[in-house]
Amino acid sequence: MSKYQEFSIQVDDTEVTGEITHRSEETIMVRITHPFSGLSNSCHIPYFSRPLNSFMTDYGERMAVNLLQYIYELGLYIKENSSTILLRFAAHFPKGEYSHEGARNRFFVSTFPFMIPLDLREEVIELIASIGALRQPHDHSSEYIPIRILKPIYTHDDRDSQRKAVKDVLVKLNTELGKYFDIWKQVGGGTTGYAIDAVQRLVKDADKLFRTKC
Known part of the structure; x- marks a missing residue:
């Protein structure tokens, strides 16, 4: 060739x-x-x-x-x-x-x-x-x-709505984390099971939200 x-x-x-x-x-x-x-x-x-x-x-x-x-x-x-x-x-x-x-x-x-x-x-x-x-x-x-x-799976407005929902949850999460941190300080720190479990649960929920919405 x-x-x-x-x-x-x-x-x-x-x-x-x-x-x-x-x-x-x-x-x-x-x-x-x-x-x-x-x-x-x-x-x-x-x-x-x-x-x-x-x-x-x-x-x-x-x-x-x-x-x-x-x-x-x-x-x-x-x-x-x-x-x-x-x-x-x-x-x-x-x-x-x-x-x-x-x-x-x-x-x-x-x-x-x-x-x-x-x-x-x-x-x-x-x-x-x-x-x-x-x-x-x-x-x-x-x-x-x-x-x-062909139509896209989602629109720009849908994306903005999802981002707003994530932002609202994160603001709430930040407030909750602050509340549990105050509890932790009031009892002198250490391994306060209630506060730690609550924080871990909220962080896990936030991570799941990010994976499904973002």
């Missing part, structure tokens, strides 16, 4: 076609063209390893096959699980803002059972955001759902 050459592989009785879009001594990039499109993947040889490996040799051909197979399996997973992926996508990005790194990490970790390379995540995000499912040439799959018709 040379630069920009199209090639195909067999994966579970399915012919998968792709093309090498860039190939040099240290970098190779592959794009899938059938049965899906819209995804590409690349691999880079670190400087210190270049005397031992080169993508212009048979090693590059084997890597191209591995990259194409990975892209196909990723695309197949997106297609077969598009409904779940779309719902989680809407839940993690309710305002259509995809740049927040924390939200991205949570989305990929909770959605895919395998690791998505960092340099491929942008394409996956753009793909799901633009068409709601993996593109197939000339047509949409029967599972195609435009992302714009």
Whole structure:
């Protein structure tokens, strides 16, 4: 396989076609063209390893096959699980803002059972955001759902209401802690079971509230 050459592989009785879009001594990039499109993947040889490996040799051909197979399996997973992926996508990005790194990490970790390379995540995000499912040439799959018709799990007002409820409970908790601390001081400190048990119970309730509301 040379630069920009199209090639195909067999994966579970399915012919998968792709093309090498860039190939040099240290970098190779592959794009899938059938049965899906819209995804590409690349691999880079670190400087210190270049005397031992080169993508212009048979090693590059084997890597191209591995990259194409990975892209196909990723695309197949997106297609077969598009409904779940779309719902989680809407839940993690309710305002259509995809740049927040924390939200991205949570989305990929909770959605895919395998690791998505960092340099491929942008394409996956753009793909799901633009068409709601993996593109197939000339047509949409029967599972195609435009992302714009999905509703987020919660609204901004719901979030503010939850935060207010948490704040009110914490204010009450602070008052209760102060009361029990006064009791503890009045009896001279030490291990006052009643006060300690009450404080521990309130802290546990607050922790549970944070886990369910925040």
